[in-house]
Amino acid sequence: MASHRKPRTRIMQSAASRTSAVGVTTAALASVTLLSQSASAAPNDDKPSVEEVKAKVDKLYQQAGSQTQKYNAAKEKTAAQRVKADKALDAVAQRTAKVNEARRTLGQYAAAQYRTGGVSGTATLLLADDPQSYFDQQHLMDRMTGSQKEAVTQYQSRQAEAGEKRAEATKQLSSLTSSQKTLASSKTAVQSKLTEARKLLSRLTAEEKARLAEIEAEKRAEAQRKAEARAEQERQRREAEREREPEPEAPDEGAENPDDGADTPEPEAPETPDVPDDPAAGKVEKVLSFAKAQLGKPYVWGASGPNSYDCSGFTQAAWKAAGVSLPRTTFDQVEVGTKVAKSQLKAGDLIFFYDDISHVGIYVGDGQMIHASKPGDDVKYESIDYMPFHSAVRPA
Structure with missing residues (x-):
C-alpha cells in the first residue's frame, strides 16, 4: 500500500548561508568571552595598590x-x-x-x-x-x-x-x-x-607581599639614616659641653704653705645647681636594663607583662622597675614629668607618637628607642623617626 504521508521538506543550505551562521556563532562567542573577561577584570581595576x-x-x-x-x-x-x-x-x-x-x-x-x-x-x-x-x-x-x-x-x-x-x-x-x-x-x-x-x-599575592616588605625596608632604612644623623648631633653636643667645662686650676708652686700655723678657713664647696630635667641618679640605668631584658617579647594589646606588652604597658613596667609609678595609658603618661624637646632627648625619656598620642617608646640615645611595636611584632629597637613625633617627657 502506498504511503499517504507527506514527504519531509529538506532544507537546503548553501555554502554562503553556512558560512554566515558560523560567523554569527563565532562573533557571539567572542562577545561572551570579552564580556566575561571585562567582568573579571573590573574588580582588578579597583584593587588597591x-x-x-x-x-x-x-x-x-x-x-x-x-x-x-x-x-x-x-x-x-x-x-x-x-x-x-x-x-x-x-x-x-x-x-x-x-x-x-x-x-x-x-x-x-x-x-x-x-x-x-x-x-x-x-x-x-x-x-x-x-x-x-x-x-x-x-x-x-x-x-x-x-x-x-x-x-x-x-x-x-x-x-x-x-x-x-x-x-x-x-x-x-x-x-x-x-x-x-x-x-x-x-x-x-x-x-x-x-x-x-x-x-x-x-x-x-606573594609578589605584592614581597613589594610590601621592600617598601617597609626602605622606610626603616630612611628612619635609620635620620637616627645616625641624630646620633652624630648628640656626639657633637656632648663634645661641646665637655669643652665648655672649666679645667681644674693647677696649684701654684710658689705659693706659701697654708699649713704655716695660720688659721686658714676651708673654702666652702660650691653649690650644685638643681637641674630639674636630669633623671634621678641610677633610675635611668634600671629603666634601660629592664627594657633591654624584654627585647624579643611579643606585642599583645592590653598586656602589661611580664611575658608580653603593649606600648604603654611596656613603658609603665620599665619605669616601675626603677621605682617610679606611671599611669597605664599613653594619654596619662604624656602628662607625667618634665616636657622635653626632641633635640634635647636623653636616655630614659618617654617619646610619644601620632596626633592622638596612641604610641610610646623609651629613648635609649643615638636616635633610637626601645618599644613594644605593634601586633605581630616584638619589643625591639627602632629609630624614633620611624613614626611621626608628638612629644616627649622625662618622668624623673
Missing part, C-alpha cells in the same frame, strides 16, 4: 593602638569600680546584720511583754517594721520603758543606714555595669581594626 594597602594597614594599626589605650583606661576604671561596688555590698551586708540584731532586741522585749501579759499594742509596736508610726499613740509610748524606747531608736537608725548603703550599692553597681559596657565596646573596636588589617594583608 600595595602602597595603598600599606597606608591603610598602618592607619588601622594606629587606630587599633588608640583603641587599645581606651581599652586600658576602661579596664582600669572597671577594676576600680568593681572594688567600690564590692565595698558597697559589704557595707550593705554589715548594716543589714545590725538591723537584724536590733530587730532581735525588739523581739526579746515583745516576747517579754507577751509573757507578762503586757499590752499587745506595745508588742506590736516593738515588732513593727516602722515603730515610728506608733509614736503618736501616747498611751503606748507611756507604757514603754527607757530601754525599750532606746531599742526602737537604735532599730530606726540602723534601718536608715542600711537604706543609704543599699542606695549607694545600687549606684556603684550601675557604674560598674556602664564601665563593663565601655570595656567590651573598646575590646570590640580593637579586634575590628586588627581583623580588617589582617584581611587586607591576606589578599595580597
Whole structure:
C-alpha cells in the first residue's frame, strides 16, 4: 500500500548561508568571552595598590593602638569600680546584720511583754517594721520603758543606714555595669581594626607581599639614616659641653704653705645647681636594663607583662622597675614629668607618637628607642623617626 504521508521538506543550505551562521556563532562567542573577561577584570581595576594597602594597614594599626589605650583606661576604671561596688555590698551586708540584731532586741522585749501579759499594742509596736508610726499613740509610748524606747531608736537608725548603703550599692553597681559596657565596646573596636588589617594583608599575592616588605625596608632604612644623623648631633653636643667645662686650676708652686700655723678657713664647696630635667641618679640605668631584658617579647594589646606588652604597658613596667609609678595609658603618661624637646632627648625619656598620642617608646640615645611595636611584632629597637613625633617627657 502506498504511503499517504507527506514527504519531509529538506532544507537546503548553501555554502554562503553556512558560512554566515558560523560567523554569527563565532562573533557571539567572542562577545561572551570579552564580556566575561571585562567582568573579571573590573574588580582588578579597583584593587588597591600595595602602597595603598600599606597606608591603610598602618592607619588601622594606629587606630587599633588608640583603641587599645581606651581599652586600658576602661579596664582600669572597671577594676576600680568593681572594688567600690564590692565595698558597697559589704557595707550593705554589715548594716543589714545590725538591723537584724536590733530587730532581735525588739523581739526579746515583745516576747517579754507577751509573757507578762503586757499590752499587745506595745508588742506590736516593738515588732513593727516602722515603730515610728506608733509614736503618736501616747498611751503606748507611756507604757514603754527607757530601754525599750532606746531599742526602737537604735532599730530606726540602723534601718536608715542600711537604706543609704543599699542606695549607694545600687549606684556603684550601675557604674560598674556602664564601665563593663565601655570595656567590651573598646575590646570590640580593637579586634575590628586588627581583623580588617589582617584581611587586607591576606589578599595580597606573594609578589605584592614581597613589594610590601621592600617598601617597609626602605622606610626603616630612611628612619635609620635620620637616627645616625641624630646620633652624630648628640656626639657633637656632648663634645661641646665637655669643652665648655672649666679645667681644674693647677696649684701654684710658689705659693706659701697654708699649713704655716695660720688659721686658714676651708673654702666652702660650691653649690650644685638643681637641674630639674636630669633623671634621678641610677633610675635611668634600671629603666634601660629592664627594657633591654624584654627585647624579643611579643606585642599583645592590653598586656602589661611580664611575658608580653603593649606600648604603654611596656613603658609603665620599665619605669616601675626603677621605682617610679606611671599611669597605664599613653594619654596619662604624656602628662607625667618634665616636657622635653626632641633635640634635647636623653636616655630614659618617654617619646610619644601620632596626633592622638596612641604610641610610646623609651629613648635609649643615638636616635633610637626601645618599644613594644605593634601586633605581630616584638619589643625591639627602632629609630624614633620611624613614626611621626608628638612629644616627649622625662618622668624623673
